[in-house]
Amino acid sequence: MTNDEQAQPSSTQHARRSIRVVTLYDDVMNVYADRGNVIALRARAAEHGVDVEVTSVSLGDPLPDDTDLVLIGGGQDREQRRIAEDLAAHGPRLRAWADENVAMLAICGGYQLFGQSYRDGTGAELPGAGVFDVTTVAPGPGWARCIGDVIATAVVPGVGELAGFENHGGRTYLGPGARPFAMVDYGYGNNGDDGTEGAQRNEAIGTYLHGSLLPKNPALLDHLIAAALRHREGPDSEPLASIGAPYAERAHAAAVQVAKRRSRRWSRTS
Numbered sequence: 423m424t425n426d427e428q429a430q431p432s433s434t435q436h437a438r439r440s441i442r443v444v445t446l447y448d449d450v451m452n453v454y455a456d457r458g459n460v461i462a463l464r465a466r467a468a469e470h471g472v473d474v475e476v477t478s479v480s481l482g483d484p485l486p487d488d489t490d491l492v493l494i495g496g497g498q499d500r501e502q503r504r505i506a507e508d509l510a511a512h513g514p515r516l517r518a519w520a521d522e523n524v525a526m527l528a529i530c531g532g533y534q535l536f537g538q539s540y541r542d543g544t545g546a547e548l549p550g551a552g553v554f555d556v557t558t559v560a561p562g563p564g565w566a567r568c569i570g571d572v573i574a575t576a577v578v579p580g581v582g583e584l585a586g587f588e589n590h591g592g593r594t595y596l597g598p599g600a601r602p603f604a605m606v607d608y609g610y611g612n613n614g615d616d617g618t619e620g621a622q623r624n625e626a627i628g629t630y631l632h633g634s635l636l637p638k639n640p641a642l643l644d645h646l647i648a649a650a651l652r653h654r655e656g657p658d659s660e661p662l663a664s665i666g667a668p669y670a671e672r673a674h675a676a677a678v679q680v681a682k683r684r685s686r687r688w689s690r691t692s
């Protein structure tokens with residue numbers, strides 16, 4: 423485990439606020455540069471005057487006693503087989519954190535393993551951490567993968583339209599204890615069948631959207647930072663002031679435009 427309390431740029435030297443972030447297996451689970459999410463988080467948090475203290479947890483490492491935000495990226499079946507048991511052993515702590523409103527963002531292969539289980543393309547049954555009441559099955563050879571740009575409307579208030587990119591064979595189905603994170607406008611989402619995208623439990627979010635996701639979606643980034651601050655500071659935590667960051671809004675608008683041009687409007691696949 424590495425503790426990384428870097429000196430922040432001079433503009434944030436007097437920051438009053440800070441959040442603790444755990445990144446899980448970022449040396450293994452980094453499809454489509456999902457590690458970019460932590461880079462975007464640091465940059466956006468600095469603009470809000472919030473320090474970010476990152477603890478990177480990989481295979482065999484213990485979790486810290488507490489945190490405000492957990493990030494995990496995507497990975498292919500091979501990488502998922504490497505981490506599944508180690509991650510599932512952290513399940514009780516991760517579920518307790520989710521119940522205590524720790525913010526989380528689990529992407530694609532990480533999202534699948536934050537569910538109950540994942541039956542991969544070889545038929546192997548991988549255990550999940552059980553944060554989300556979702557189950558994922560890869561239908562196996564001969565089935566098309568769900569690939570392409572996605573636009574989805576977040577169910578989470580204040581986050582709005584999301585732009586991302588998906589590439590997964592696994593189809594994820596929500597159990598009775600899961601709510602969708604978003605509804606698909608373009609692309610496939612959880613399974614190409616029910617129009618749902620991702621899952622949420624309190625402040626924990628699972629999604630198929632790579633991007634990297636956070637640089638393309640500043641409203642989601644602010645949502646996660648605010649949730650992490652509420653966990654750190656309690657319910658009286660001051661809301662984030664809006665920051666004029668036209669470059670971030672432009673990045674979002676460009677990603678939405680590209681996705682609409684290149685992708686398929688959502689319609690049932692079966």
Ligand code: GLN
Pocket residue numbers: 453495496497498499502529530531532560589590591592593
């Ligand atoms: N291995 C998983 C699938 O294909 C997840 C892939 C990913 O994280 N992009 O379903």
